[in-house]
Amino acid sequence: MAEDVEDTEPLRGFTAGITAERKAAELGALLARRGARVRYGAAMHTVPVDDDAELTAATEAVLARPVQHVVAVTGSGFGGWIESARAQGAGERLLAHLGSAELLARGAKARGAIRGAGLRESYTAPTEEVADVLDRLLAQGVAGARVVVQLHGDPMTGFRERLRAAGAEVLPIVVYRWTDPVDLGPLDALIDAVIDGEVRVLPLTSAPAATNFLARARRTGRGEALLAALRTNVLIACVGPVTAAPIAREDLPHVLPERARTAALVRLIADEAPRFARGDG
Known part of the structure; x- marks a missing residue:
């Protein structure tokens, strides 16, 4: 045979x-x-926005008051945000600020970027989907919390609206633009x-x-x-x-x-x- x-x-x-x-x-x-x-x-075509006034303003908004949760969606996006802050002279200040928050990673690459920045995540989505991150945040409650969401590609409108409906202040971070x-x-x-x-x-x-x-x-x-x-x-x-x-x-x-x-x-x-x-x- x-x-x-x-x-x-x-x-x-x-x-x-x-x-x-x-x-x-x-x-x-x-x-x-x-x-x-x-x-x-x-x-x-991907265009980094290291010198973008909107990204700088978004970072300053994050730094204005303590944040309770930070969602890292992609490794390149989260890492790019930290690099942008460093280029603006606010890198160490941002890292210290984020260090007191709960950091949640959508997947392994986002987790790697968090650790590469010298921070430590408390949660990585097992399916590498943002739905898992959303479920965790809603389950523990976000009323009155400031939640940073690093966006990459999709604006995650539904994700952000669910958090706002639960009482959170959502701070979107856009690191790259597309043309x-x-x-x-x-x-x-x-x-x-x-x-x-x-x-x-x-x-x-x-x-x-x-x-x-x-x-x-x-x-x-x-x-x-x-x-x-x-x-x-x-x-x-x-x-x-x-x-x-x-x-x-x-x-x-x-x-x-x-x-x-x-x-x-x-x-x-x-x-x-x-x-x-x-x-x-």
Whole structure:
């Protein structure tokens, strides 16, 4: 009896479109290793706001009075905030201020950034979802508390509204802003490739990229055509629920890995894409 041989290139014949800016090459390499053809079209450009007056003002608001809880959503965002404060000469003051608060991490990367700053978290969400952090805060009560929420990508409007409804003062910290990519050509070409049926797999790793991918199509008169293609001809795979939010708002079918990790996303795509193409999904 012949032994079953694992297919090391399950994505042979598939073209994947990558909208990411950060780690696009890493994601593309993982997909290509499994046989996929890869097209790149960054959907956004990340701009740090180290000298941004709004971030400086937000930091000063945090420093104005004691804070009871600090939510770190991403490692790069939390670390960027501390670096920005240092650039403004307020780094050590901010760290001392945050040291007296309860620090809650959405996941391992946020926890690493907290520890890298010399602080210590009291809680890390087991599922790496902000819903767990929200449940913990609401369970222990936040009435009258000042809660700092470091945002990254999604504005987390619902999260913040729930805290305010429970009596908290919420202090949002925005560390990065997103703009259109410097070169719109690759993004426009990727949108066309999805509409034309060339791209069958769309891995998404950030909410801003997902949002601007759809928005760019609308601004250029291709919104309905793109949505039609995404509903019927493309396997959309989002790395986690935050990334999936703009996709879910459009009621587009999508899949998510059990863990919000790039490797888990690629494994999911390798498993699901052949079934999707056969119509088994």
